[in-house]
Amino acid sequence: MSLFKKIFGTGEVSGEEKNADANHFLPEQDLPVDEMFTLNFKKNGGKFIYCDNIGEVHEQFLNVLEENDWFECEALCFEPKLYSLLDENKLIYDKPHHPKFILATCESLVAEEGSILFSSKQIKQYKPSDLPDNMIIYATTSQILGNKSDCLRSIKIKYDKEYPTNITAIKYFEKAKDEDFLHYGSVAKNLYLLLLEDL
Template sequence: MPDNAARTAILARIRGALAQPVPLPERPDFAAPVHPPLPAEDLAVVFAANFQRSGGEFYYCESPAHLAAHLASFWAKQPALAPPYVWEPELQQLLADAKVPFRAGEDDFRQNADLGLTSCEALVARTGSVLVSAATAGGRRLSIYPDQHLVVARPGQVVAEIGDALQLMQDKYGAGLPSMISLTTGPSRTADIEKTLVLGAHGPRRLALFLLDDNLVLGA
């Protein structure tokens, strides 16, 4: 047991410390952005870089002929692939203009769904993500079920942050939001089993995006 003098000295130090508490850190500004703002004029460039960094394949197209050339280059690496399933009328017209073969129906879809080609709702520059929904004619299946997913988009669809993309959806659909909204960041992959990376674990194992010039008018 410490003697009274030692006890008194210890208690005095404790009282002294309590009289001068450590100052608390400043309260964080929860309204401030977590990341520095992105350059508004270069959002498409930032998106393309982050999209490719996450494993996506990026192609810029200035015309239907340019799109056809890029698609031919894509398929040249896998000559056994059948034409993609395309269920959105606007995209069907685009491919018809570019003289690119596609499958408009759903015949043997589950057995032969190597490729699905869809539009998207938005592109997120910060993460290189593609936001798709069930509101298009592609529905839930065409962006998830095929082994490979092709996306056609425009630079005007690029937004800076995920929150911007979700706000765009709210503004567009209001209370009638689609039953499925999905952010796709690169090909589907997992390394849950023995830290071995596996592509296509729960979605397409290959993701390619074809960015059409905003000035390209379909049917022209």
């Protein structure tokens, strides 16, 4: 649509012109946050596994191990509540030298960009580049939030006074074919998300 027509409102606006005026870079506002997260997460190359109950989480974890042949290997894990998954599959996680993957939870899932937000509670003081290339993340649907501001607000409420450090997001889950300035300094991870329905 020409600038003249926009200012003076002359003439009818065709459907094509309306579509041309729409900003294709803004997220669709009418999508629920869970759908928005799923679409953006998959677009970023993440592997999404939905689980109805905790039994399915254990089953799908086993499937990921089988798919990648990660049996009898070392894993990195800092959260005692996840040790049972590793123990039942006879994986070594006590002071690993060459871990094949990290098993962790997360602070939240950012729907707006399809990323996963971590803190020192899950990854200690490790930078994303220092973590194994393979990640298996266990999260729940109640952790899906609209944007990073919502996620930081949630951390503030959750921890009250003893805020975690090393708050970082991982957004890219496969190597970019054409690296551009948006990918500069980011680390791509082969990431599986085991998402448990808890709402």
